[in-house]
Amino acid sequence: MAIELNGKSYETDEEGYLENLADWDPDIAKVMAELDDCDLSENHWEVINFLREYYEEYQIAPAVRVLTKAIGKKLGKDKGNSKYLYELYPYGPAKQACKYAGLPKPTGCV
Amino acid sequence: MATLNIVNKSPFEKRTLEQCLSRIAEGDSVLLIEDASVVAVTGTAYAELLSGCAQKLYVLSPDLAARGLTDKELLGTMTAVDYPGFVELVTEHERVHSWL
Amino acid sequence: MEDEYEGGVVKKFLYVNRRAPHGTVYALESLETVLIGAAFDQDVSVLFIDDGVFQLKKQQQPEGIEVKNFSKTFRALEMYDVEQLFVESESLAERGLSEDDLLVDVELVSRASVHELVDQQDVILSF
Known part of the structure; x- marks a missing residue:
């Protein structure tokens, strides 16, 4: 699979995750979100940017439980909870947001 | 409490056997399989070390036979087991530690 | 994920790391398995002995050999509730290393006491 953007093609795996981390830019996130009917x-963006920083620091896409806890620490309790994150990312906050952030699928997600 | 430790590398090539022996308790057991089986018999450079072991030592006999070593005498501290014996050892111990 | 496994069986897992990173895939595979164990809410501890202590060495820069710097991921283990990282003092000393060379806080154990740690476990996974 691939994502087409500005005449360029970006490789993704069968679930739509970007093959090459370095290919990412915000426009790719937008295209991916549009494919899911997500505005x-x-x-x-706050979650996507958080995930990119997290990956830079730990070289890993966090599991949803870890993401929720870490978001709470950084952005406050009203954002660090499942309800808030699932409303933003109904397909699963770790899975869906990691995809838009150009990260691999979180380890431990089946 | 006891752990069955499984070693599959020849001590002539890798130090796994000695590394295992330096970290286990008296009540633990060691099973030599695959290339580790070559030191289950008398006359090797490891005979003295293995004869002085407080642990119960086992060797998987098909591995010994495969290497043509059944014509040698087993170390006094060594017990040969077949595949059903291997399974029995696993069930008799609380956990298995396979040293890679 | 957390809810799905609530009330499931929790076992004590000890991951034993005995190999240096980067030369083989063992260290990275072990780390991924640790994360999976933790994601399934198991009681996970990790023990570093022999060349495994090199996995926790500070200042790893494997980019030059085109390998991902997964040593950074050890710092994330605390967030996965993997808080028990044990390192054997003798293995460190033999390699000219001390606790200050390590990139995370660990608990030091002696070679003679390793079996006591092993005795507390349900499952041992060696890498």
Whole structure:
């Protein structure tokens, strides 16, 4: 599979995760979100940016439980909970947001 | 409490056997399989070390036979087991530690 | 994920790391398995002995050999509730290393006491 953007093609795996981390830019996230009928708001971007920083620091896409806890620490309790994150990312906050952030699927997600 | 430790590398090639022996308790057991089986018999450079072991030592006989070593005398501290014996050892111990 | 496994069986897992990173795939595979064990809410501890202590060495820069720097991931283990990282003092000393060379906080254990740690476990996974 691949994502087409500005005449360029970006390889993804069968679930739509970007093959090459370095290919990512915000426009790719937008295209991925459009494919899921998801309109990216400020709050969505906050999670995507958080995930990119997390990956940079730990070289890993966090499991949903870890993501929720870490978001709570950084952005406050009203955002660090399953309800808030699932409303933003109904397909699963770790899985869906990691995809838009260009990260691999989180380890431990089956 | 007891652990069955399984070693599959020849001590002439890798130090796994000695590394295992330095970290286990007296009540634990060691089973030599695959290339580790070559030191289950008398006359090797490891005979003294293995004869002085407080642990119960076992060797998987098909591995010994495969290497043509059944014509040698087993170390006094060594017990040969077949595949059903291997399974029995696993069930008799609380956990298995396979040293890679 | 957490809810799905609530009330499931929790076992004590000890992952034993005995190999240096990067030369073989063992260290990375072990780390991934540790994360999976933790994601399934198991009681996970990790023990570093022999060349395994090199996995926790600070300042790893494997980019030059085109390998991912997964040593950074050890710092994330605490967030996965893997808080018990044990390192054998003799293995460190033999390799000219000390606790200060390590990139995470660990608990030091002696070679003679390793079996006591093993005795507390339900499952041992060696890498």
